[in-house]
Amino acid sequence: MTGTLTRELIVHRAGPAVTVQDGGRPGWIAYGLSRGGAMDRMALAEGAALLGQRESAALEMGGMGGRFEAGCDLRIALTGAPMRASVDGAPVTWHACHALPKGAVLEIGPLQAGAYGYLSVGGGFAPEDILGAVSAHLTAGLGRSVAAGDRIPVGVDKGGAVARKLAVEDRFSGGELRVVESLQTRLFPEDQRARLCTTRFTRDARANRMGVKVVPEGEPFGVEGGLSVVSEIITPGDIQVTGDGAPFVLLAECQTTGGYPRLATVIPADLPRIAQAPAGAELRFRFVSMDEALAAEAAHREALKALPRRVEPLVRHPGDVPDLLSYKLVSGFSNGEHHDH
Amino acid sequence: MTDRSATPAKYPLLRTAGIDGLLVSFGERLSEPANRAALAFRAALESEAWDGVEEISSSLVSAYLRFDPMAVSHADLEARLRALMGSRDWLQAELPHGRRLHRIPTAYGGTLAPQLAEAAQVAGMTEAEAVESLASARVRVTALGFAPGQPYLGELPEVWNIPRQQALTARVPRGALVLAIRQFVIFSVTAPTGWRHVGQTAAPLFRLGAERPFLLAPGDEVEFPRVSEEVLARMQDDPEGGASWEVLP
Numbered sequence: 001m002t003g004t005l006t007r008e009l010i011v012h013r014a015g016p017a018v019t020v021q022d023g024g025r026p027g028w029i030a031y032g033l034s035r036g037g038a039m040d041r042m043a044l045a046e047g048a049a050l051l052g053q054r055e056s057a058a059l060e061m062g063g064m065g066g067r068f069e070a071g072c073d074l075r076i077a078l079t080g081a082p083m084r085a086s087v088d089g090a091p092v093t094w095h096a097c098h099a100l101p102k103g104a105v106l107e108i109g110p111l112q113a114g115a116y117g118y119l120s121v122g123g124g125f126a127p128e129d130i131l132g133a134v135s136a137h138l139t140a141g142l143g144r145s146v147a148a149g150d151r152i153p154v155g156v157d158k159g160g161a162v163a164r165k166l167a168v169e170d171r172f173s174g175g176e177l178r179v180v181e182s183l184q185t186r187l188f189p190e191d192q193r194a195r196l197c198t199t200r201f202t203r204d205a206r207a208n209r210m211g212v213k214v215v216p217e218g219e220p221f222g223v224e225g226g227l228s229v230v231s232e233i234i235t236p237g238d239i240q241v242t243g244d245g246a247p248f249v250l251l252a253e254c255q256t257t258g259g260y261p262r263l264a265t266v267i268p269a270d271l272p273r274i275a276q277a278p279a280g281a282e283l284r285f286r287f288v289s290m291d292e293a294l295a296a297e298a299a300h301r302e303a304l305k306a307l308p309r310r311v312e313p314l315v316r317h318p319g320d321v322p323d324l325l326s327y328k329l330v331s332g333f334s335n336g337e338h339h340d341h
Numbered sequence: 342m343t344d345r346s347a348t349p350a351k352y353p354l355l356r357t358a359g360i361d362g363l364l365v366s367f368g369e370r371l372s373e374p375a376n377r378a379a380l381a382f383r384a385a386l387e388s389e390a391w392d393g394v395e396e397i398s399s400s401l402v403s404a405y406l407r408f409d410p411m412a413v414s415h416a417d418l419e420a421r422l423r424a425l426m427g428s429r430d431w432l433q434a435e436l437p438h439g440r441r442l443h444r445i446p447t448a449y450g451g452t453l454a455p456q457l458a459e460a461a462q463v464a465g466m467t468e469a470e471a472v473e474s475l476a477s478a479r480v481r482v483t484a485l486g487f488a489p490g491q492p493y494l495g496e497l498p499e500v501w502n503i504p505r506q507q508a509l510t511a512r513v514p515r516g517a518l519v520l521a522i523r524q525f526v527i528f529s530v531t532a533p534t535g536w537r538h539v540g541q542t543a544a545p546l547f548r549l550g551a552e553r554p555f556l557l558a559p560g561d562e563v564e565f566p567r568v569s570e571e572v573l574a575r576m577q578d579d580p581e582g583g584a585s586w587e588v589l590p
Contacts, residue, residue: 029405030398031555032485130549140489141530183356183364230370231486233398233405235359257400257486265359293360294410301411 008071015064019136022057036137039275043080047120049307050077050097052160056124065108075122081114096165114172122157174281179264220245237266269300384437453541490546505535544582
């Protein structure tokens with residue numbers, strides 16, 4: 001890239017839940033600090049694949065994006081939950097990477113599906129390192145939300161292609177979540193364990209980076225007699241059942257230990273799906289054996305590794321009408337892929 | 342496979358936590374021997390340093406190990422853990438070496454800690470007796486959790502086996518020393534609590550940029566000597582908040 005002195009993204013406006021997120025800070029649970037990091041780590045991997053770089057810190061945008069200006073020539077990737085986005089007023093494709101020249105304004109609007117959109121940049125965001133990571137962990141008081149006026153430092157971009165896209169399977173509208181038995185699954189009566197897999201759940205409006213409430217259709221869940229369980233290690237994906245019988249699926253910023261019994265644990269490969277389920281989305285749970293869960297983990301890691309090979313040039317598809325209509329013509333001509341209908 | 346029997350569990354008990362965690366528990370509820378066993382077992386895991394293990398921790402009564410299940414198999418790690426579990430009576434184990442004894446100056450009662458009188462009354466003591474008892478107690482960090490660096494400390498003398506209050510206190514300040522069921526908690530952030538606010542401390546539990554960002558570690562011991570409100574006020578300006586420590590023999 002050019003020898004710009006300061007590499008940064010200038011924030012003119014930011015939604016209420018915009019933070020810098022990376023893979024989190026593992027290794028501190030003995031001290032009461034959970035790993036944190038991106039709610040949808042798949043989206044970080046997709047951003048990295050599109051930009052042809054290692055996984056790095058991105059802006060996580062819950063619900064709403066913002067208005068950003070390139071403080072230097074940037075390459076950007078838009079991944080995770082699709083949001084309406086434009087560069088200098090011209091719509092740009094989600095699940096894709098683009099050039100954002102110095103001074104260009106990137107406008108990211110509300111969600112079109114899912115819960116968390118991600119803005120990655122070539123070189124990655126590089127704010128202050130806190131205990132080995134740059135991600136904000138607001139529950140723990142580490143870092144802060146991104147706000148208007150911020151100038152977020154960006155690392156050195158070794159360069160690479162732009163105008164590339166990635167076909168992404170829908171994980172933005174709920175669906176099935178695979179679970180394994182947790183520490184306390186067997187404390188729940190057998191009929192409840194069976195019911196977990198036959199009940200339809202709705203993702204409640206109550207959700208944040210700590211976890212997501214899921215409301216069962218029908219009977220509530222709970223352990224008989226208000227059993228007091230000794231406070232024990234929590235792992236992201238644990239389905240914790242509190243007093244009102246509605247389970248919480250604990251996510252990136254969960255507490256490190258807790259005394260509420262846990263019905264089951266969502267496997268890591270399906271955490272992006274629960275994190276991205278919007279309010280009102282329908283969710284189901286399915287118990288799998290540890291062997292099945294490990295096979296799913298192996299497949300998930302293979303899929304992540306294969307992402308860079310699946311990146312393809314961003315070309316217009318004839319059926320993609322909104323894109324066609326918004327396509328910027330150069331000197332009055334289309335790029336030759338225009339089709340009449 | 343992991344022991345999943347519902348009734349009555351045999352300790353130590355090995356269970357999976359998610360797909361990448363194994364937990365060895367030494368009791369069904371908190372007790373001094375179970376906590377000591379968890380701390381000793383955790384120290385043993387640290388010195389074993391098995392390949393594929395990514396994090397080792399302990400909770401009140403358990404040692405926890407997180408690993409990469411693609412790098413090391415469950416069967417392999419479970420066999421190693423069972424061998425270690427059976428290698429001795431962990432409930433008789435000594436506490437690990439290298440632990441610290443901290444002294445955290447505390448202002449008891451008064452305007453800074455308004456629930457001392459109430460707690461003393463529930464415990465059947467005068468305020469003076471309560472301060473004498475709490476300021477001379479030495480407690481162990483049984484676990485850290487809820488917020489970064491926030492310790493659970495136990496066990497206080499039996500007389501302090503007092504329940505949580507019915508209603509929550511809307512907010513206690515950072516550094517509040519609160520008490521219930523023979524345990525202390527020091528709040529590392531301002532928070533609501535059902536525990537009674539009996540003392541106020543000034544020592545930061547979490548300091549970014551410090552060599553050890555967290556003041557306390559599981560297994561450390563702590564005393565809360567009494568200071569006046571005026572002395573505590575001066576300690577608010579001290580980066581250590583008046584706290585000192587030494588390595589236990």
